[in-house]
Structure formats: C-alpha cells, structure tokens
C-alpha cells in the first residue's frame with residue numbers, strides 16, 4: 001500500500017479527466033443517455049462523492065472511470081492516459097493494480113478464506129498466490145482491522161466485516177485510486193461508519209484518490225468535494241448537490 005505512482009502517465013496528470021463524456025444504451029427510438037456531456041477532473045489524492053437519485057448515472061460513471069465500460073463517447077483519461085488508445089492488456093493491468101473497486105454487494109467468494117479472498121487480485125493479475133500475495137493480503141487485512149479473521153470464511157463475518165474484507169481486497173495491490181459504488185448501501189449506520197472511516201484514512205494517509213457514489217449523508221460529508229448527477233448530467237458545483 002505504498003500508493004506510489006509508477007507505471008506510465010505524466011506524473012502531474014489528474015487521477016481522472018473526462019471531457020464531454022456521454023453513454024447511450026439502446027438504439028434508435030429506444031436509445032437513452034445514461035450520461036450526457038460529462039466533463040470533470042479528479043485530482044490525485046482527492047476524495048469525491050457522486051450524489052444523485054437512483055438512475056442518475058452514478059454507476060455508469062464509475063464503470064467508465066474504472067475502464068470497465070468502454071462504450072462511451074468523448075474522452076476519458078486515467079492517470080493521464082487516454083483509455084481509448086490503451087491496449088487491452090494495459091487496461092487489465094490498470095484495473096487490477098492501479099485501481100481498486102468496492103461495490104454495494106461484497107462479492108466475496110464463499111469457498112475461499114478471508115485471506116484468500118483478499119489475495120485474489122494477485123491470482124487474476126497472473127502473479128500467482130504465493131508468499132508475497134499472502135503477506136500483502138495480511139497487511140491489507142491488518143489495515144482494515146481484520147487480520148485475526150484471516151483464516152475464517154466470509155460467511156462467519158458480519159456485513160460490515162465483509163465489506164471491510166472487500167475493501168482489503170481492493171487495496172491489496174496498493175492502488176492509486178479507489179472507486180466505490182454505494183459501499184455502505186447494505187450496512188447499518190454504525191458499521192457504515194467504520195467503512196467511511198477507513199475510506200477517509202486511506203485517502204488521508206495513503207493519498208489514494210477516492211470516488212464514491214452514495215446516498216449516505218455521512219459518506220458524502222467525508223468527501224472533500226461533492227458532485228451531483230441528475231439524468232446523466234453533472235449539476236453545477238455548489239448547487240446543493
């Protein structure tokens with residue numbers, strides 16, 4: 001979790017830069033814009049909350065920032081590199097090593113231990129799950145306060161603990177940015193607060209950029225900047241998002 005920034009892209013570039021980004025689903029008369037002309041920058045080390053009603057385009061925007069959805073129009077740069085001109089192998093490395101993802105559902109694999117779940121990104125990254133992966137998984141679990149549960153199965157944990165395991169998995173490779181889609185959406189407010197505290201400290205102490213879609217006022221309040229989305233369009237900043 002060094003949060004270092006090796007591996008390409010101009011050093012001074014923002015974490016994310018979008019210019020006139022639209023995303024349409026469907027064709028012809030049924031076509032619908034989930035995002036429309038979105039331009040924004042997220043600086044390195046910034047913590048941004050995306051707010052807006054259900055269907056506003058928050059998840060669509062996160063998927064584009066995370067190079068998970070490349071069906072957009074417009075320009076998207078991640079760490080200074082244009083996604084459209086990035087070969088598939090580099091996109092995979094970007095998603096696996098430089099970005100971390102946290103979703104509302106925890107998506108832990110039930111037949112693996114907590115430690116193995118956290119080490120999984122090393123398997124997907126092709127480096128195997130050897131001692132280095134195990135050590136990194138334990139460091140990440142320690143970071144979220146769950147090292148003592150490393151050998152347990154996910155189903156032995158509470159919802160809040162499962163989300164902290166998912167967060168450990170997201171940070172296990174020391175990403176430069178975290179993309180979180182309603183990470184407290186399945187948690188009660190007390191356990192949600194633990195996750196919010198961890199996101200805030202990863203942002204503050206590890207200088208990770210954090211972009212989070214949320215309905216949770218306490219999570220929005222932890223961000224340094226709040227952006228409102230309505231019907232796929234960004235509202236003017238400070239417009240009471």
Ligand code: ADP
Nearest residue numbers: 025026033034053054055056057058059060061
């Ligand atoms: P939010 O996360 O803010 O609730 P979404 O980004 O999930 O909003 O969705 C924005 C709009 O795009 C919604 O109208 C949704 O139905 C539509 N949409 C999202 N993904 C798809 C898809 N894969 N196919 C068709 N429509 C989609």
Ligand code: MG
Nearest residue numbers: 058059060181
């Ligand atoms: Mg959503």
